Amino acid sequence: VDRKQLAAQLFLQLTHQEHVLSRLTTEVESKLAELWYQLLPVNELGKESNFFELGGDSLLATQLVTLLGQHGLSGKQPLRTLFIHPTLADFASTLSLGETEQLAVLVHQDEQRFEPFPLTEVQSAYWLGQTPGMPLTCGTHYLLELQGEKLDIDKLTWTWQQLVNRHDMLRATITNDNCQRVHEYSQKFKINIDIQQYLHLAQAQIAIQTWWQQSNSEHLQQALSIKVCQYGNGDNYRLAILFNYIMLDGYSIMLLLKEFATLYQKQELSLPDISLTFRDYVTQIKSNEQTIKDAESYWQQRLLDLPPTAQLPMVKEPTTMSHSLFTRRSHNFKAEQWFAIKAAAKQHGLTPSILILTAYAEVLSQFGGGQSHTLNLTLFDRQNLHPDVAHIVGDFTSLVPVAFSPDTSLSTVEHAKKLQIQLAEALEHRAVSSIWVQREKAKLVGRSAAALPIVFTSTLGMTDDLLANTFSGELPSFTPGGLSATPQVWLDHQMYELNGELFISWDAVEDLFPESMLDNMFAQLINLIDQLVDVNKPFICQLPESQQQVRSK
Structure with a gap:
């Protein structure tokens, strides 16, 4: 049976199936429907409408919960409840009408634009994690590579200079007192691109890797660095762009690439003005004191129940390694395969991210002795409190811990739903982050035992259409390669959708693990993701013999 083909057919049936929708009958249902219309690509809603079947995900769910309070709707643990009761009528029945919640109003403070302001919790962790003497130190960088036969260096330089002038955080540096400061336009932030000539592509790739390793070994502050390698007969180019995670999160990088492609191809175009800065956002966003207190209480109660990170076999003790050298493994699922997986998720009221997270957690458990474990999940937590919040760049990253307990009696969909509910609870209490949780747990079990160095990062639902069909024509195209590095991290799973493909x-820090283990783990993940089109069965997988031998030792 071709499971992918069956799932793709099912997705088409679900997409084009005409549902008989019952008319909304209560004021709460009508108010809730108004919010769903804002968030979901739908033209008609009824009592039976399912938030996740209509394209909702965890990001849209958190945005919906924020909107509830603004429109006088409230309920107990609304995020968790939405995942349990995703139909409009069922979810509406858990809500009540009350007073409209007054949220913060963000305003641009031009007179303070170039004054220092505090690092966020994650920025501070990234910066301090690079301190000499700390284990597994490295830069916080994301390397992107593009390749093509045409590249206008003058136009490339001009375009990125426009973006540096446009976005404050591309001109930010970190001060000695753990703050950051945006600088006014100056020669210091003038884009200079040096072109190096090489005989062939392999030499260009080696040069980029050497540049990457050198840059990632230094305590660099600049948000952006660019290297151009020209090779062959002079008409071939390899473009490498190095982004600094301290200044830019994953969504910000995608946004910059979108604007770069737009301006490079249409220099006469003027991008819309941005009336807010990252500094405005960071200094004005304040969590409710009761919300923080509730979150701290929730995580305090869970400290001893949270299992440690996956107990993967290691050949080196992480605390003895002074510097991290990362390597990359990558795979892309073609549109048909990814379409089928999304069909399976939609059929069961799951988000595609949760299905992939379930497979990832299962692999970590398998190679970690079949034990329960906790991983760090990356959030891009932009609160939609100003029309331009989605247009500014900066590091909006936060982290939440998510625990996984393997159970062979559960089907894949049952595992995923269990994980989805837990994630909803974690998001309900994201007013304190995983950094706080690890710090508090370290007081009980020690720093090493409390650390969560295995990460899951997904921009699904955020950037799916942002770069669609953007890099075309005269622009170099995305190419295999690239890399990222984060201090004190062992393994970071990353994924995004582009032009319908996953x-x-x-x-990962290769030297930590036994030879070939990461290859085997990654292959196992791809195998499990292939199985996701039939989520009513448990995962079918077996630990490779070589890893069974490692485990037995």
């Missing part, structure tokens, strides 16, 4: 990569 791209997955693992960036």
Whole structure:
């Protein structure tokens, strides 16, 4: 049976199936429907409408919960409840009408634009994690590579200079007192691109890797660096762009690439003005004191129940390694395969991210002795409190811990639904982050035992259409390669959608693990993802013999 083909057919049936929708009858249902219309690509809603079947995901769910309070709707643990009761009528029945919640109003403070302001919790962790003497130190960088036969260096330089002038965080540096400061326009932030000539592509790739390793070994502050390698007869180019995670999160990088492609191809175009800065956002966003207190209480109660990170076999003790050298494994699922997986998720009211997270957690458990474990999940937590929040660049990253307990009696969909509910609870209490949780747990079990160095990062639902059909024509195209690095991280799973395909990569500290283990783990993940089109069965997988031998030792 071709499961992918069956799932693709099912997705088409679900997409084009005409549902008989019952008319909304209560004021709460009508108010809720108004919010769903804002968030979901739908023209008609009824009592039976399912938030996740209509394209909702965890990101849209958190945005919906924020909107509830603004429109006088409230309920107990609404995010968790939405995942349990995703139909409009069922979810509406858990809500009540009350007073409209007054949220913060963000305003641009031009007179303070170039004054220092505090690092966020994650920025501070990234910066301090690079301190000499710390284990597994490295830069916080994301390397992107593009390749093509045409590249206008003058136009490339001009375009990126426009973006540096446009976005404050491309001109930011970190001060000695753990703050950051945006600088006014100056020669210091003038884009200079040096072109190097090489005989062939392999030499260009080696040069980029050497440049990457050198840059990632230094305590660099600049948000952006660019290297151009020209090779062959002079008409071939390899373009490498190095982004600094301290200044830019994953969504910000995608946004910059979108604007770069737009301006490079249409220099006469003027991008819309941005009336807010990252500094405005960071200094004005304040969590409710009761919300913080509730989150701290929730995580305090869970400290001893949270299992440790996956107990993967290691050949080196992480605390003895002074510097991290990352390597990458990557795979992309073609549109048909990815379409089928999304069909399976939609059929069961799951988000595609949760299905992939379930497979990832299962692989970590298998290679970690079949034990329960906790991983760090990356959030791009932009609160939609100003029309331009989605247009500014910066590091909006936060982290939440998510635990996984393997159970062979559960089907894949049952595992995923269990994980989805847990994620909803974690998001309900994201007012304190995983960094806080690890710090508190370290007081009980020690720093090493409390650390969560295995990460899951997904921009699905955020950037799916942002770069669609953008890099075309005279622009170089995305190419295999690239890499990322984060201090004190062992393994980072990353994924995004582009032009209908799913791209997955693992960036890991190779020297920590037994030879070939990461290859086997990644192959096992791809195998499990292939099985996701039939989620009513448990995962079918077996630990490779070589890894069974490692485990037995």
